[in-house]
Amino acid sequence: MPKHELIRGRIVDLRRHTNVHLYHRRSPGPSDRYELWLRDDADQELQVTIHTRTMPARRGHEVTVIESADSGPPTVVGLINWTTLEAVNYVEIDPPPLLRGWDLSVLILLCISAIWWFGNAAPGVALAAGGVWLFIAGAVRAVWRSVRARQVDVTITRVARVALRADSPLDPSPKAPGTVVAFRRKR
Secondary structure (H helix, E strand, O other): OOEEEEEEEEEEEEEEOOOOHHHHOOOOOOOOOEEEEEEEOOOOOEEEEEEEOOOOOOOOOOEEEEEOOOOOOOOOEEEEEOOEHHHHHHHHHHHOOOOOOOOHHHHHHHHHHHHHEEEEEEEEHHHHHHHHHHHHHHHHHHHHHHHHHHHHHHHHHHHHHHHHHHHOOOOOEEEEOOOEEOOOOOO
16 A cells, blocks of 8 residues: 655645646646645644646635655645545546556557558558556556555555544544554655
């Protein structure tokens, strides 16, 4: 199970930005971006950017942001709103597309290699190889997406259970037994 970092705080500022795409060249991901400024218990502020169309929180709400701590830049994968008792799994709500732009370049390379290897039978072989490539790439990404979404659901459930077991009814602290997630260090 991948590590998830938790950022807990009160929203002091929330801004929504919408990207406008010229000439009908829309990116496959969400066109909205939310910038949250969170203040933790030590009065330190932290900025978090979430690329999504769904934000179940507003200024003044107490939230926990769940980030992936895997390799690469941290990505927000979930949010728990303790004020309204709502949780969002961004891997399920705004998933990346199953087929990507570079899949087209793979199809072109498959066609070129089929023509080079098979000569006259190239169109049929290239069509079959392209179909197999698109099916396998889409299936692998769909399975990976569902596994990641399930892992985020498990993290949300564990954080909520820890919060309900802690002294304060809404305080997911790392001192509670059974905590599996890694908590973010102070910046």
